[in-house]
Amino acid sequence: MSGTEIWGTSLKERKIVYPCDTYLLKNAVSYYRGITIKASPKIVYLWLCQMNYAPYSYDWLDNFGIKSPDYLIKDAHLLEKRQTFMTVFPLLAYAPNKHITFASPSNHILTHLYGQFLVSYVIYKLNSRMSRLLVKIRWSFPKGVLGKILRFFAPRLDLIMMRKQLLNFKKYSEHTSRSFQITGSSFSVVD
Numbered sequence: 001m002s003g004t005e006i007w008g009t010s011l012k013e014r015k016i017v018y019p020c021d022t023y024l025l026k027n028a029v030s031y032y033r034g035i036t037i038k039a040s041p042k043i044v045y046l047w048l049c050q051m052n053y054a055p056y057s058y059d060w061l062d063n064f065g066i067k068s069p070d071y072l073i074k075d076a077h078l079l080e081k082r083q084t085f086m087t088v089f090p091l092l093a094y095a096p097n098k099h100i101t102f103a104s105p106s107n108h109i110l111t112h113l114y115g116q117f118l119v120s121y122v123i124y125k126l127n128s129r130m131s132r133l134l135v136k137i138r139w140s141f142p143k144g145v146l147g148k149i150l151r152f153f154a155p156r157l158d159l160i161m162m163r164k165q166l167l168n169f170k171k172y173s174e175h176t177s178r179s180f181q182i183t184g185s186s187f188s189v190v191d
Helices: 041-052 109-114 144-183
Strands: 029-037 089-095 099-103 116-127 130-140
Touching: 029 144, 041 099, 041 116, 041 130, 041 144, 109 144, 130 144
Parallel strands: none
Antiparallel strands: 029 130, 089 099, 099 116, 116 130
16 A cells, blocks of 8 residues: 555554445545544544534635634534535534544535545544544545546545645644643633
């Protein structure tokens, strides 16, 4: 496996059964990303839920230049199946403080161009103040020449974008965790 397929993950982490593995997707290629975060799974999960408002990657490229919020939005963690994440991706499954799984939208121009995919963000508790955030992407590329081109370029672009996203989740989660430890009270979210 190349670096574009396995960034930040161990062999053991790649052998885990992820929530996205429970959905049928023909001819899918798997990609893995992972990062250690000095924050509890609850805090990391709250930040993951923010994806229903913004992508937390390179905002100038994938959020129309609008900055992703650097604060927790009230009730963002109250999820419902089929709600959209990052404007277009339907939420398939979630478990509070454990995982979020979404997919490419059906009958959408992006899916016709880039193929179908499923993504699971999974949080593992290392100890009371540290978590592993693991991501598995299962991607089924279109057939033909376009599919071959995408299979080469898309994972490289995804790695750049998702690396930035995971580093942002790390930064914001760790800041929230430090603020929580200093004040000794619950953290607040903004309306």
